[in-house]
Amino acid sequence: MKLKKSAKGNSEISTASLPDIIFMLLFFFMVTTTMRDTKLLVKVIPPDATEVQRLEKKSLVEYIYIGPPVNKKYGDETRIQINDQFISGLHEISEWATTIIINRPEDERKFLTTSLKVHKDTKMGIVTDIKQELRKANALKINYSTRKNLANK
């Protein structure tokens, strides 16, 4: 008698809604996923900083990668990568930046940000050169990409 009663109370949890729950999660991740579209040709370990700001609008951010090539056949010297390839001369930066600015509608232009992803052992010389090139193209808003480190020192 006692055994029968406990067997009756032991009802199973319905799993009928499980697919729906999973689908919901699936859609969430499908929507939030951004596939990495550029393949990094240079090694970039950004320096640490505490005073970081988030880059809000990703569509308004353009990236420049600066660091030693990943592939050793390109040597050890610091190279600059824009989109999917190395650039051969510094003048390409201002040309590239100008093209980007022209192709944007007028009201978006002043919010355009160039994110500099620079390897931390890079010398400032090349970074200064890039900044000068960006100034020439009037791409004035820049962001030094850093990792957030709260326990600084």
Add this chain to the structure above:
Amino acid sequence: MARPVNEINAGSMADIAFLLLIFFLVTTTMDTDSGITRKLPPPPPEDMEDIKVKERNIFKVLVNKNDRLLVNGEPGDVRDLRRQAKEFLANKNLKSGAVPEDRPEKKEVDIPLLGGNVWISKGIISLKNDRGTSYDMYIQVQNELAAAIRELRDEMTQDYFGMRFDQLTDEDKIKAIQKAIPVAISEAEPEDIGGK
């Protein structure tokens, strides 16, 4: 004769969804890019003359190719930089334009939210680095200077609005504080100071 209705077996639906879910879980990168945002000065016009700024209004930071600091002519340390920059830019009394001889001058600006005409510091931090300076050091210096300005803004926001600067949501209040304590960091036109 009624045919038996063929129903697709939906039992494996959950498994398929799971598989897709795991795929997207793995490929998702939720990295939000963050960093220190700075505004570059517009390109200098051809006939630009050097702008003269009084010595007392400048806080000079030099970084050489060995990542050593020279702060206002004396060897410095990146750990003291925040305090030094804060002391230099500090502006305790917005109501008066009187400053001692050794402090940066003030100028009068109209900021209605802070009580009409207020006196803000004319101090400028001048940052100069060598081509051989490491990027890591440069960011550390920029970070300390940004921290000094952030702390000053926090203090002022606390005094006027009773919260931290990053807690402000009112656009006008943010603008007011930004106007009272601007990011006064000026970077010198590049030149080689220590060779390669």
